[in-house]
Amino acid sequence: MTGTEIVEMTAKILGTLRDQKVPAVGFVNEKKLYKFGEVDDRIKALSMWGDYGFELGNHTFSHASLNRVTLKQWEEDVIRGETVTTLLLAQHNMKMRYLRHPYLDTGRDLATRREAEAFLVDRGYRIAPVTMDAWDWMYAGVYEDARRRGDSALQQQLVSSYLSYTGTVFDYYEKFSKDLIGYEPKQILLLHGNWLEADHIGELLDVLRKRGYRFVTLQDALSDAAYSMPDEYVGEEGTGWIDHWAITRGQAPRNTPVFPRWVIDRSNALPHRPTQP
Numbered sequence: 001m002t003g004t005e006i007v008e009m010t011a012k013i014l015g016t017l018r019d020q021k022v023p024a025v026g027f028v029n030e031k032k033l034y035k036f037g038e039v040d041d042r043i044k045a046l047s048m049w050g051d052y053g054f055e056l057g058n059h060t061f062s063h064a065s066l067n068r069v070t071l072k073q074w075e076e077d078v079i080r081g082e083t084v085t086t087l088l089l090a091q092h093n094m095k096m097r098y099l100r101h102p103y104l105d106t107g108r109d110l111a112t113r114r115e116a117e118a119f120l121v122d123r124g125y126r127i128a129p130v131t132m133d134a135w136d137w138m139y140a141g142v143y144e145d146a147r148r149r150g151d152s153a154l155q156q157q158l159v160s161s162y163l164s165y166t167g168t169v170f171d172y173y174e175k176f177s178k179d180l181i182g183y184e185p186k187q188i189l190l191l192h193g194n195w196l197e198a199d200h201i202g203e204l205l206d207v208l209r210k211r212g213y214r215f216v217t218l219q220d221a222l223s224d225a226a227y228s229m230p231d232e233y234v235g236e237e238g239t240g241w242i243d244h245w246a247i248t249r250g251q252a253p254r255n256t257p258v259f260p261r262w263v264i265d266r267s268n269a270l271p272h273r274p275t276q277p
Helices: 003-019 039-051 071-080 083-090 110-122 136-149 152-181 195-210 218-222 241-248 261-268
Strands: 025-028 055-058
Touching (some): 003 195, 071 110, 136 152, 136 261
């Protein structure tokens, strides 16, 4: 997207979240700011988060996976990712306090994971876990291509599939968490900034309200005792924290929701495929 489009998209997402009083934290890859001729617009899109009453967090400078680079390289990427975001937060008397791992990759071995965690604590961060992820990023590229082409039928098919798959993910992890720890913890939902969410996040919020959810801050969610449970997950593939707790207990997830193959195939056929794994 152009910088102008990013500003428009961001305003649409944040407007809905603000109007419906839904707290959110926007996690930033600052590398994406530096596109010639668009830096001002891209910084403006970030600054809107604070202007609309929301918080920003660090997602590393370049979206570096802790499973793919050395710990030192990853730490440097975290620090590089603080520059502009810290300044924007300061304008609203806020400090950077959350980091979300790119790809949800927390390290290939436990020693690396613990060293990275100690580094983050030393810099004043708390890791932002994720318990619910319906892969909106995979839908998003196909949706945006259909949107550009004016294919309204495909857009609606994608939205319907996305909302349905989201329900399936919530069905699975609500039950799995109750079976695993005896209750359903305060959930943390992963979403991305894209036109799918800009156009339809209101419908997603309706789906969640109909399931009985109310929306709380990340800080409130992290007060749940579940997020202090033992977590020794490491692996080549990032996954959500309910899976972390289960694998730590030797209870690997089974029969997890299957993402619609037709969406993956359409995404893979795009000229510029998504970079998320």
